[in-house]
Amino acid sequence: MLxxxxxxxxxxxxxxxxxxxxxxxxxxxxxxxxxxxxxxRAYVYIRKDGIRECVRVLFDQFGAxxxxxxxxxxxxxxxxxxxxxxxxxxxxxxICLSTPKQAASLDSVTDIVPAANWIERxxxxxxxxxxxxxxxxxxxxxxxxxxxxxxxxxxxx
Amino acid sequence: xxxxxxxPIGPYHPALKEPEFFKLFLDGEKVVDVAIRLGYTHRGIExxxxxxxxxxxxxxxERICGICSNVHPMCFCQAVEEAWGLQVPDRARYIRTIVxxxxxxxxxxLWAGVAAHIIGYDTLFMHFWKHREPVCELFEVLTGNRQNxxxxxxxxxxRDIDPAKHKALxxxxxxxxxxxxxxxxxxxxxxxxxxxxxxxxxxxxxxxxRKLCVVGPVARASGLAIDVRKDEPYAAYKEVGVDxxxxxxxxxxxxxxxxxxxxxxxxxxxxRALDAIPQGPIRLEPKEIVPGDGIGKVEAPxxxxxxxxxxxxxxxxxxxxxxxxxYMNVPSIVPQITGSSLADASLxxxxxxxxxxxxxxxxxxDVKTSGESSIDxxxxxxxxxxxxxxx
Numbered sequence: 001m002l003x004x005x006x007x008x009x010x011x012x013x014x015x016x017x018x019x020x021x022x023x024x025x026x027x028x029x030x031x032x033x034x035x036x037x038x039x040x041r042a043y044v045y046i047r048k049d050g051i052r053e054c055v056r057v058l059f060d061q062f063g064a065x066x067x068x069x070x071x072x073x074x075x076x077x078x079x080x081x082x083x084x085x086x087x088x089x090x091x092x093x094x095i096c097l098s099t100p101k102q103a104a105s106l107d108s109v110t111d112i113v114p115a116a117n118w119i120e121r122x123x124x125x126x127x128x129x130x131x132x133x134x135x136x137x138x139x140x141x142x143x144x145x146x147x148x149x150x151x152x153x154x155x156x157x
Numbered sequence: 158x159x160x161x162x163x164x165p166i167g168p169y170h171p172a173l174k175e176p177e178f179f180k181l182f183l184d185g186e187k188v189v190d191v192a193i194r195l196g197y198t199h200r201g202i203e204x205x206x207x208x209x210x211x212x213x214x215x216x217x218x219e220r221i222c223g224i225c226s227n228v229h230p231m232c233f234c235q236a237v238e239e240a241w242g243l244q245v246p247d248r249a250r251y252i253r254t255i256v257x258x259x260x261x262x263x264x265x266x267l268w269a270g271v272a273a274h275i276i277g278y279d280t281l282f283m284h285f286w287k288h289r290e291p292v293c294e295l296f297e298v299l300t301g302n303r304q305n306x307x308x309x310x311x312x313x314x315x316r317d318i319d320p321a322k323h324k325a326l327x328x329x330x331x332x333x334x335x336x337x338x339x340x341x342x343x344x345x346x347x348x349x350x351x352x353x354x355x356x357x358x359x360x361x362x363x364x365x366x367r368k369l370c371v372v373g374p375v376a377r378a379s380g381l382a383i384d385v386r387k388d389e390p391y392a393a394y395k396e397v398g399v400d401x402x403x404x405x406x407x408x409x410x411x412x413x414x415x416x417x418x419x420x421x422x423x424x425x426x427x428x429r430a431l432d433a434i435p436q437g438p439i440r441l442e443p444k445e446i447v448p449g450d451g452i453g454k455v456e457a458p459x460x461x462x463x464x465x466x467x468x469x470x471x472x473x474x475x476x477x478x479x480x481x482x483x484y485m486n487v488p489s490i491v492p493q494i495t496g497s498s499l500a501d502a503s504l505x506x507x508x509x510x511x512x513x514x515x516x517x518x519x520x521x522x523d524v525k526t527s528g529e530s531s532i533d534x535x536x537x538x539x540x541x542x543x544x545x546x547x548x
Binding site for chain 1: 203449
């Protein structure tokens, strides 16, 4: 879970509320909490097994665009943030989830959002988070002779 | 349909920002598929950024790209300002807008020149670059550099625009290049030869554009009306306004026109910003480093640039994630190039504007005999010119 900061305000904003309510009803107990900093940024915290339903709602129903995925090494786990942009509503919905560092794995969403193809491969190569069900999980960034079990952005110790 | 040969293009010269490798699968002259590979000069900028102080990072991220070098530091600073809860002074917001739009003009003209060169119209290429030059010279006066302006810092900008001498110079330069840009736009739209070469090739449908989440002029040429300046106004775009240019054909001509129309719109934005720029300080000193998350978004000449910064309260960020616009646009080359003629390949790749302007080795592989020979990018462009002459 990401720490809530002093400036994180938990309030309902008219452009963000419909999405958050929809996600809450679709995900049930896999929806954990959400916070907004301002009318342009929403952070929705979910359990990692809800990501595919979550992405379906965002991409298919709300017309959101996948901007990128950020992974953060937090010693014993990874925080992974899927940044979706809702252009019409004018905000970024960051879907935040965590996966343990040991055998780190998430469900691939490339079959739902084709744009996730390269983004997931980048996270896989740099952090070693596997994306189960990715159609072409081959190398994209690291060189052909780069060792299989070394990940440049993963911190050790 | 059978694959007769594969044609590898790239990887690029290491001096360029995005070295990529395109492997074209051919059936005769027709491209049936393409495989893309990148990372040939992966510089580990995110890794470095997590080991440098906040003051140093704007200079580091400025080196991501040599063409739109204002975009990344501006985007990073906005992300940090959001994480720390800083309100940038109004004058700084306007200066960021002016520098950002001048950069868009020179970047779009640079691309248009490269495209003209690829289709073999070198006169047009030289005209585009001739009118780009005054903008670079203007940057030299305003910032001290033609590229890598080092204008942004966390909390504002580092140099002021002098109302007495700079304003008149900017207006004079813009009024000098504007009529030429209109003339060049007419040269593209009204010349039947140019039109025949770039119309209806490399088509990206609106549906494909949405699925691949493309950004910037590539998205806007395919009918997606998205522009960070309008959708999430940053800097002073809320006050000065933006007229977003959208076309629906999705071919190379549309991408060319969107960029040229945007360059003309940028001139108007700079003029409006110069008229409305308020007096006051150009930067503020951050008082404390607040832990938290921040997202910076900027409409780069190539599309939406996004930086995510996590601050942990120390003077070194916990995480800096950078996603440049071409990362989203380059995969859209696959549907564009599939089914096209080999001679169109170089133009289609270039039309996404991935800074494909340096000569790199190209190896021709004949699958049947496994024989290999090399040609360069110029020869590929030559084959395009020959085709245009005959048709």
